[in-house]
Amino acid sequence: MSDAPVFALIDCNSFYASCERVFRPDLAKVPIVVLSNNDGCVIARSYDAKPFIKMGEPYFQIKHKLKQHGIVPFSSNYALYGDMSERVMTLIESMVPAVEIYSIDEAFADLSGIPELDALGRQIRERVLRCTGIPVGVGIASTKTLAKLANHTAKRLQAQTGGVVNITDPVKRDWVLRNTDVCEVWGVGRKMKLHPDAMGIKSAMDLAKADPWTLRKKFSVVIEKTARELAGTSCLELDDPDVPKQEICCSRMFGMRLTELSPIREAVATYMLRASEKLRAQKSLCKKVRVCIRTGMFNPQEAKYANGVVVDMPYPTDDVRLLTKAAVDALDKIFRPGFKYSKAEVMLLNLCQPGEYTDNLFAISQPTEATQVMAVLDQINERWGRGTLRSASVPTNPLWGMRREMMSQSYTTRLDQLWSVSCK
Template sequence: MADRVFALVDCNAFYCSCERVFRPDLARVPIVVLSNNDGCVVSRTSEAKALGIKMGEPWFQIRKAFEAAGGMAFSSNYALYGDMSERVMTVIEGLVPALEVYSIDEAFAELTGVLGDLDALGREIRAQVLACTGIPTGVGIGPSKTLAKLANYAAKRWQKQTGGVVDIRDPERRAKLLAATPVGEVWGVGRRLTARLGELNIKTAADLAAADAWTLRKQFSVVLEKTARELRGIPCLELDGEAPPKQEICCSRMFGKRLHELPPIREAVATYAARASEKLRGQGSVCKRVRVSIRTGMFNPDEPKFARGVLCELPYPSDDTRLITQAALAGLEQVYRPGFAFSKAEVLLLDLCQRGEYTDDLFAPTQPEASRQVMAVLDAVNAKWGRGTLRPALVPPTPGWGMKREMMSRSFTTDLQALWEVR
């Protein structure tokens, strides 16, 4: 049987790269992309890193200095990033035997049994993705998923020397990389775990690979044991197939401004319930319970604090936006209290199951067939003409309480009114 081979293809500073595709004039400009409500940095280019910008830094603290240095900031444009991600993954999928989309900007590929020069294949993947989407990537190749992830780390860190592709199937080359990599850079080893491992004098990836696997399981977890085995070149993690249906679906956003009155909060909850219901139908599920919650800001010492949620039972398992929204709004009436400045609302769908996986009570009501037909028409219209074309009456097209995104670029690939203009 052929030795296992995995590759990890990871987009470089993905959100920033998406912005640069449609702004080639920013090719050498420091760029950051900000989180919801333009709060903190969630993506940064190498030029921004050179200015000392760190992930998670609050925008209000670095704005003046960053802009004075010639930097450019963008609000998160999720519609653009999601569409660009699909394009990247489609290109990669056409070049490898099997693909697992791990996140919006990275994917594992199975290369076991692939003939020829895999280093050249990695460079072909990079070239095709760049040519078809404009997104730069790094490719790591190794005998396990964890080693492929580590190789990708090296490909991006030493991009000029490696050309963005690193293959560590060779044991000698792999040993050098493991010895040079801090244990905190290993996939799945976070800050707290790094500190605990340091107490055991495990400071590099090589140290972790050499540690006794059963001891790691006993003192830490089976996950860390598998990580150590993977670092030795023993594959313990397979490519995941199609993701299983989610057991919970949540839609939650910070408001763009504090809300004091009930009507705009009702609009927000109705909007979140509609989006959560859309996700529910997208995976072919129904839900039995809805939890709605609201809260104030928790970090301003001058604001009174309040947070509360309530569970709402549905009369029958359903995926009908109207019924779920009705339940969520009834719950909101129970938890809302006047006199507070609310900053966030959340709608959580619980007790999910697939259609046909539950047994109907002979004497209990069930979702009418007409509901399924109405929701099918709703989804079909929105899929063809854009989300929100048909929506509940309470959901506003442009909410005044929406997220603050003052520096958001156009949705170049998903909105006909925002197509790229070439003059």
Template structure:
């Protein structure tokens, strides 16, 4: 067994799988989940792929044919997906020594030193996630994170043959997989980079593993060099127990309809500030600047175009939604111009730092303890009863400018009034 062992657990078509959990009748039905404003496909099941549905396909172009073939489309239900993700990660964390949540639907686990048969352990993890959450997964196991990712690709690519679990800690199995895997399937190698590698006759993962690392570093970068070393079985990337705090926090949304008047744009900006500040407090940070910007659609030649932003300094580092909203709305007043059809607003929190990392000026104002208590109560109520339960008065409950989500499912796990109800006959 190698000195280090990693596993990558990845949910299959995660958004679609979340929708299926609460609708067993959709188990074999083609499903797609759409981006904001029901724009394009961002998740698809194997059945949808079999119909030729491409990732990123515009919904308005494929809807009629897709639904005629028996397919079902859903608007993105981020509250549901986020809650289901937490459930999946909680199950994995209970079964492995260490965990790194890599994205909403995948996580790396450290299995170094585990005495249990690794293939059996992978199958136990997969079975328990399915039993507890209803979400199908693939598990890849290897001596580096890159090889674990590659094993996961194989687990999904040949799911019937592998049962959704592939262990390539054995060198002979690893060599076979590297030889049959196109280089573009290697973690971090996209289509453009793959084209350049093809010019160097590097067409498979095995070719990349055997390439001269000094040449890769000189012609590309150190990241590709490390990828090649990881394919050789040399760990270059460690497990990150916790993601570092973000240096910027952004909340940006397309409006569900074009907005011409200032009043609804003010509501949208206030809502985006509230969400950004939630994220800010969740990582224990405060911000020193806020940037607010608005723009029209940029691709319709028949519409006049306009885009502008304003950067505002806070009087002191803060995480208070009320203060940051007031400044953002002042900035919006400066940049708004009548006569345009606005399609999007953005709020960006800048110059972030953790509490205690900045030196307070003895003579400058600072955020009060009362403000911190108010924000703590706000977050506690929303965490318990659902986001938006308590919100600034300038943020409406059901805004007319909200994202178009005509096909959204119920919030089965996050809204009390939308829980499934079982009635006895």
């Protein structure tokens, strides 16, 4: 049995659109696009919608094209996508020794020492599709960059590959490298396009054969590592999934322009509620809070204003009550009447783990009672759903909430919106 590393990249196909199709079998052959916050622009497309719609196109500009080509638009349903992602990742974790969740719709897996790699790839694909309804592609190779490239090939040549490509064989690897444009390589993108015909590198094979040290001098250490990985030398290991974030941000566009302080306070309190949930989930404490607000930046008829402020917490804390008070008080300092505000943001800064910060004899620490209250808060919300127990300043259905006029049901996260099947 070889000791050489083997990685797989499991990537969900058109993930947001696939989630919408799981509970709408009538849309199995209908092109779909998913829109960003406030139904702004296209952020996801099903495969059959890609020839007609570009990523990032504003919804108000393409309504006629959607209707012309029979494309169905959906507002983003992040609760549904997050829950479906968790189901997919849980299945993958049950089938492989180690997993790095790279994003909401893709994960790297360590397959080192496992025989019958092609069979395992097909098994993962079949099980995820059968248990969740989400189609995935599987790329297998000796490095993470090659696994990403193999996955890209599996999608590009779906009919020939069946969605699984294994390029641990050098012959297959070289074929993929020769037939892939360098701009398709993970970590490269358009960087090479900024230097036309730079070093004659046009294909992935050209990059794999280039001198790594020259690449480092001319471009960056990232390009050097990418070239080494394409040549078969593993430079990237699976990341530790439990490394806590150093900053936590919650930022949203309002569903409408706001001119009064009161609804913006509600928005800031709502965003802080979510940010503090993330903070406690990674078992961190916060030392500083930053609050920002701004108007729309693109309407020439509207006056422009943006401002932010950082405040120190009296002690490292994860108490949403204390954090919300600090954020709302900070908002009062930067709010200016006479403007039409479009967005607010809260950031938790200088995060630390309990016991990491240095106390002195007179330092104040978070009271034990506050920690216990937050634990009960999280337990109730985990059992009965997010927002069941919340700060009094957080409304349930605010008028300023995100505009999502075409959102599907929360089929998997709300009892009152479960999928129903009728027999006729």
